[in-house]
Amino acid sequence: MVIGGGMAGVSAAAHLAPHGRVTLIEAESSLAYHTTGRSAALFVVNYGGHGTRPLAAASAGFFADPPEGATDAPLLTDRGLLWIADGTRMDALRTIAAEPQPAGYETVLVDAATALEMVPRLRPDRVAGGLIEPQARDIDVAGLHQAFVRVARRHGSEIATSSPVTSIRRDGSGWQVITRGDTFTADVVVNAAGAWGDTVAALAGVRPIGLEPRRRTAFMVPGSSDFADWPFVIDVDHLFYFKPDGVQILCSLAEEEPDEPGDPRPRMEDVALAIERINAVTDLDIRTVNSQWTGLRTFAPDGELVIGEDPEQRGFYWLVGLGGIGIATSPAYGSLLASLVTGARLAPELREAGVDPQLLSPARFRETVAG
Ligand SMILES: Cc1cc2nc3c(=O)[nH]c(=O)nc-3n(C[C@H](O)[C@H](O)[C@H](O)COP(=O)(O)OP(=O)(O)OC[C@H]3O[C@@H](n4cnc5c(N)ncnc54)[C@H](O)[C@@H]3O)c2cc1C
Incomplete structure (x- = not known):
C-alpha cells in the first residue's frame, strides 16, 4: 500500500509492483497535483547532503534508458x-x-x-x-511521472484517486488502511505523503520525523x-x-x-x-x-532523504523528506525502497554511485530511544 501519488509514490509503486500486489492511494482527484507538479524540473547531482547526493547520479541510467514502453520521448534534455x-x-x-x-x-x-x-x-x-x-539537464517531469505509472500498471498495480487516507490500524502483522470509502489491508505501508508525511504517520500511531515543509x-x-x-x-x-x-x-x-x-x-x-x-x-x-x-519542499531535520522501515513499527516504510531534489533522485530512491522492502541486494547502479542506506534510514531519528 503506497500512500501519495506524487513522484515518490509512483516511483515506489513502479519499483515494488514486480514483487507483489501494490495499491497506490492518492487524496486528490489527480496525481502529482501538489509539489511534484510544481517543480523547476532540473536534474543536478551537486545538491543535498552526503547521503542524498549519490541518488541523483544513481538515477542517470534510468533517465537515459527507461524501461521499454514507459516513455514516448526522452526524459532529459540538455540545459546546463x-x-x-x-x-x-x-x-x-x-x-x-x-x-x-x-x-x-x-x-x-x-x-x-x-x-x-x-x-x-x-x-x-x-x-x-x-x-x-x-551535466545539469531539464527533466520531462510529466513524462517521468507517467513512466512510473505505466510500469506500476503494467505489473497490475491499482491506483485510487480522490481517496484521502483517514485512518491506519494494526491488522495482525500488517495494516488496515481506511479511506473515505474503502478499507484496504496490506502487509506493508509506504508513506509517500510529501508535506503530510508526519500527518500520515500519526494516523498509524507512528512517531513523527519532524518534517518541515x-x-x-x-x-x-x-x-x-x-x-x-x-x-x-x-x-x-x-x-x-x-x-x-x-x-x-x-x-x-x-x-x-x-x-x-x-x-x-x-x-x-x-x-x-x-x-x-x-x-x-x-x-x-x-x-x-x-x-x-x-x-x-519538505525536509527532514538533517536535510537528507528519509527512506526505509520505521524501527519502531514493522511494515511501516518512510519515503519522505525529498526536499528540492525529489524529481532528479526518483529512479534511485524507488529502487532503494524496493530493495529494503523485499530484502534484495541494492541494484548495481546504486552500489556504484555509493548509495548508503544507513545515511537515509529513519533509524537515525530513533537512536535516542533505541539506545
Ligand atoms: C518551486 C520548486 C522547484 C523544484 N525544483 C526541483 C528540481 O528542479 N529538481 C528536483 O529534483 N526537485 C525539485 N523540486 C522538489 C520536488 O518537486 C519534490 O521533492 C517532489 O515533488 C516531492 O514529491 P513527493 O511525492 O514527496 O510529494 P508530493 O508531490 O507533494 O506528493 C505527496 C502526495 O501525497 C498525497 N497525500 C497526502 N496526504 C494523503 C492522505 N492522507 N491520503 C492520500 N494521499 C495523501 C498528496 O495529495 C500528494 O499528492 C522543486 C520543488 C518546488 C516547489
Whole structure:
C-alpha cells in the first residue's frame, strides 16, 4: 500500500509492483497535483547532503534508458547550470567548485566574459564570474511521472484517486488502511505523503520525523525562443534563479520559508522581490507575469532523504523528506525502497554511485530511544 501519488509514490509503486500486489492511494482527484507538479524540473547531482547526493547520479541510467514502453520521448534534455556571483562572492563560487563530484560529472569555474557569452542579457557590472555544471539537464517531469505509472500498471498495480487516507490500524502483522470509502489491508505501508508525511504517520500511531515543509514560489514571464540555449542561472547565494522554458522564462525567488502542509498560493511580494533581483542582474526588464505557483519542499531535520522501515513499527516504510531534489533522485530512491522492502541486494547502479542506506534510514531519528 503506497500512500501519495506524487513522484515518490509512483516511483515506489513502479519499483515494488514486480514483487507483489501494490495499491497506490492518492487524496486528490489527480496525481502529482501538489509539489511534484510544481517543480523547476532540473536534474543536478551537486545538491543535498552526503547521503542524498549519490541518488541523483544513481538515477542517470534510468533517465537515459527507461524501461521499454514507459516513455514516448526522452526524459532529459540538455540545459546546463550556471552559478553567478558578483565581485564580493567569488569565494562562494570557489567553495562549490571544490566540492567532490561523482564520477563523470564536473564543475567548471568560468570568467565573467564566458558567463556573459552564455547569457548575453546578464549585466557585465553585476557578474564577476560563474561556475558551470555542464551535466545539469531539464527533466520531462510529466513524462517521468507517467513512466512510473505505466510500469506500476503494467505489473497490475491499482491506483485510487480522490481517496484521502483517514485512518491506519494494526491488522495482525500488517495494516488496515481506511479511506473515505474503502478499507484496504496490506502487509506493508509506504508513506509517500510529501508535506503530510508526519500527518500520515500519526494516523498509524507512528512517531513523527519532524518534517518541515518549506515554501518555494516560481512563475513564468515572457521570454523568447532566442533564449533557448541559456543554462539554468542561479545566484550563488540562492537569491533567485531563472531558466528558459519555451518562449517563456521560469523564475523563482528560491525562498525556503517554513509553512504548514497544504496547498500554498504565491505571495505578491515574493514574486515582486524575485523580479526586482532578476532585473538587477539582467536587462530583461521583466514587467509581466504569465502564471505563478508555490510548492512545498519538505525536509527532514538533517536535510537528507528519509527512506526505509520505521524501527519502531514493522511494515511501516518512510519515503519522505525529498526536499528540492525529489524529481532528479526518483529512479534511485524507488529502487532503494524496493530493495529494503523485499530484502534484495541494492541494484548495481546504486552500489556504484555509493548509495548508503544507513545515511537515509529513519533509524537515525530513533537512536535516542533505541539506545
Ligand atoms: C518551486 C520548486 C522547484 C523544484 N525544483 C526541483 C528540481 O528542479 N529538481 C528536483 O529534483 N526537485 C525539485 N523540486 C522538489 C520536488 O518537486 C519534490 O521533492 C517532489 O515533488 C516531492 O514529491 P513527493 O511525492 O514527496 O510529494 P508530493 O508531490 O507533494 O506528493 C505527496 C502526495 O501525497 C498525497 N497525500 C497526502 N496526504 C494523503 C492522505 N492522507 N491520503 C492520500 N494521499 C495523501 C498528496 O495529495 C500528494 O499528492 C522543486 C520543488 C518546488 C516547489
